[in-house]
Amino acid sequence: MCGIVGYIGRREAAPLLLEGLQRLEYRGYDSAGLAIHARNPGLKSAKAAGRVRDLESRLPKRFSGTTGIAHTRWATHGAPDDANAHPHLDATGRVAVVHNGIIDNASDLRARLAADGVTLASDTDTEVLAHLIGRSTAETLEARVREALGHIEGTYGIAVLHAGFPDRIVAARNGSPVVLGIGEHEMFVASDVAALVAHTRQVVTLDDGEMATLTADDYRTCTTEGSRTAPAPETVEWAAESYDLGGHDTYMHKEISEQADAVDRVLRGRIDDRFATVHLGGLNMDAREARGVRRVKILGCGSAYHAGLIGAQLVEELARIPADAEPASEFRYRNAVVDPDTLYVAVSQSGETYDTLAAVQELKRKGARVLGVVNVVGSAIARETDGGVYVHAGPEVCVVSTKCFTNTAVAFALLALHLGRIRDLSVSDGRRIIAGLRRLPEQIAEILRGEEEIRRLAAEYAEARSMMFVGRVRGYPVALEASLKLKEVSYVHAEAYPASELKHGPLALIEPALPTVAVLPDDDLLEKNRATLEEIKARGGPILAVGHERQEKADHTLVVPRNEPELDPVLLGVPLQLLAYHTALTLGRDIDKPRNLAKSVTVE
Template sequence: MCGIVGYIGRRDVAPLLLEGLQRLEYRGYDSAGIVITGKPSGKTPAALKMVKAKGRVRDLEARVPKRFAGTTGIAHTRWATHGAPSDENAHPHMDPEGKLALVHNGIIDNADELRAKLVAEGVEFASETDTEVLTHLIARSEAETLEERVRQALHLIEGTYGIAVLHSDFADRIVVARNGSPVVLGIGEKEMFVASDVAALVTHTRQVVTLDDGEMATLKADDFRTYTTEGTRTTASPTTVEWEAESYDMGGHDTYMHKEISEQPDAVDRVLRGRIDDRFSTVRLGGLNLDAREARAVRRVKILGCGTSYHAGLIGAQMIEELARIPADAEPASEFRYRNPVVDPDTLYVAVSQSGETYDVLAAVQELKRKGARVLGVVNVVGSAIARETDGGVYVHAGPEVCVVSTKCFTNTVVAFGLLALHLGRIRDLSVSDGKRLIEGLRKLPEQIREILELEPEIKKLAEEYANAKSMMFIGRVRGYPVALEASLKLKEISYIHAEAYPASELKHGPLALIEPAMPTVAIVPNDDLLEKNRAAMEEIKARSGRILAVAHQEQEKADHTIVVPKNEVELDPILMGIPLQILAYHTALALGRDIDKPRNLAKSVTVE
């Protein structure tokens, strides 16, 4: 949430920062701002020049004067937490003298207490943000160096932060720090970059350093150094980003969401590549750091994620339970650590996050590690915080996902869980024939997804027909229920149509009261041993004059419309049944004129609590 980008070097900084903000806008888009260090003139020292604007990055860009020269600067695109979107609440925030500027991702938990103390001491605030508190704390420090001023201020605050700081008295540097919110350094040729996401860096460099929590860095044009908030030097080794700059382009599509839906066959092929072991009818997941003896000792699997990742975890838990015969369940990470959970040494915990930086998931991982648990990560971003904090894991290799709502990463995450379930199953009691059956099913997925994508014109017509609904119900049983949950979430996120998901078996226990012609139901109806049960649920809906759109392996006579998808193995069918509902949500939102890539009130990487 929120995007930071900064640069120090020899190039004109404003165009670089604005370009970086455009690439980061999916992280927050209610206001934006830029501040640069102007060039000193004669005896006149360097001065900070700032422009801010409520709205999108394009609104900021329209305000930046043509003459806005400098070679050092920081910029920010905001997702509001404290204070409504406005010019005043936009970052960067400056001290009253205009000598210090700061951009911040995260939340300062004790901001109200600190603000009250500063006001009592005569400080006047220009915004409603928690960030301005930190700005004043740094500015009021009397330490000799900018690094020490920042360190002193950070010791006074509680909460999460990713920050970048400029000061006109220290015009040769940018000071950055991280605690719970990502900060990535980009290493160039006599120039340095900083950002909250590599998306802002890959156009200019693929050599990066990711800060750890409690770590700071000083960036100069030709050098950088890292150290802890206690002042101890740390060693940082650059890594190479695997994604190319072109991965972040629209690629001829009207939206990133449409592009990312269409990329799913290739994305699934990537997550499978090099991992299938035909000789033993299993898969190779070397990154788990879990040998066969340790895997056989696992007595339970607990999967933790938020939103779409939680839904992927629900499907993953079912796969693990069915194939490995290990009790498994999924739980929202945001709730897990607040209920004082019993942490069992025989339980394998799996943390799921597309970005690898989701704060609720990361906090759960840190709590589990503190209590001695074994934790694996299922993430998309190499080198992310969760990838570094966990004992091992599986990268899902979906590639960059720019649209706020997740599509290809959800699909790849579920496929990754299929690989994990098969791996654990073959170590335990899953037969060779079942291993071969599932491998064949996994290999079919890319081509079957292509078949589903060819249904887009048909699904578009259905979306336009259902777009006038004020509310929709999604139902499924067992394997179909998590698909219903995810489809319901997708529709809510981008179309703003109210949607609810229920197990089909629960209709008669309350939700049937909502059924009427104006309330369409989307039914997930796989051709499995619950087919007749699902048909009975549709009978209940039709008896109450409800409209039904079925996603099934064959036409459903009780449905008003059916989207027929290819059949795979029963354990893998949920992967395919969710994809037409991504397309349905997309075209529903398109018919309603929504901003599909940047839905209101949401941001991509949720790095606040």
């Protein structure tokens, strides 16, 4: 959930490190810092609480050096202040470490170091690693890092400088992403390719238990036990411009506006008109294996979990396979029965979400077949699973997910259609769903053209201290995601319930001061949903409906185009993303960097 960037080469490191941190700031933004090998032997470091711009304003004019590491932090251990910002140094100031992850046995190690007379300067778990490396007497920096990691329990992605080894950076990974960037007479290391693509698109992704040594002209990798490895470089498909604002005021607005093109990308090259199905070669599962699936279990966290709920409904409706979704963070801690006939699907925008990755690893240990639905090629979940579907949403920089959520829901429609046509879904129904999929990009564009109406409504509802979101069956996952979006980005309290559950308790909350957003797809439950509106209206509750036609009992209705009923949730969520965005804008929130949140949750 923090950002790492490192550089070694012939250029001045500090400007490159600051640029990389700015591109990674969505991963952590409560403090930042950097350390470089100075031209005079030794290390120089600077760090500051706050944003990268606060760090930049504190840098001395003379901060020269061609090798350095930097970090932007999302606090886990210790308050977000200068002392707890990374990099952390050892007692001599000759070792600097930046670290993503959590060291589980940090308390024991801190106590042991303190007993040996070491004065700890921060409240962080990371500092112990700097001291352990600094106290090692091994001959090489790699050996010193390896020795220190032998004392560590937990997760880490690290980069290390040592004043005694000015020609190298050592990096290591266990549970937190580390990517190497290969340049011309220069090398980079980062926790995310976003920090690299302005300078190189040739990358190497480290596996768990792998280390790397970077020099200006080369790199080499090995396991943390010392055995050499040879990972092949890959070409990143996203260009540096993909991470620019492109004329928008915020990344969230940009990414909402990109959804028509993003959905077109996830469909491109996958539709098979001849057999009324889709090609998903990445599943690595033939028709016989697909027919053997007796249940589908979808695992994800946050927005990925909500997309999984939509996916489970699609699988049941189109493939007639029992399916459900569960938060990966809960699944991994219960003693779940792992059925060999169940297909497990792990969902993650980043492909690095720790709770989801841990669930995948537990499932693989028990012999389950696991697919991944992820956005980032070569990510940990993509590598650990047996196959899967890339959602091709493009980079998503805003902390809250919008276009990736939408593309994930569409990817599940593709998976459900694929499974359905292998089983009992008719050709005519396959063609109907394909026609609906092809209509989605233009229908999304149509919704986005109505942004001004949504802006006006957001200004009207922004003063509410709390909001209720309700939906039934297909509408319920949309209500959950819309509620989450509003909470994340505007800090307005919101709750989501199945509309059928309203009268079983939550109806007690309804009053004139509590607006309700009702998601009303035009399906066979429409009249029951209208009855829910009657219940709310009878108690004086304001109603904003989202559906395919104006609702008499609603104070306002956001009308979205009709698609096939199974695909309507994809469209119903889009205006509610804009509602959350404009509510946050009205309230003056920091939209791309909501408080307390980070983009890629790589810790527990």
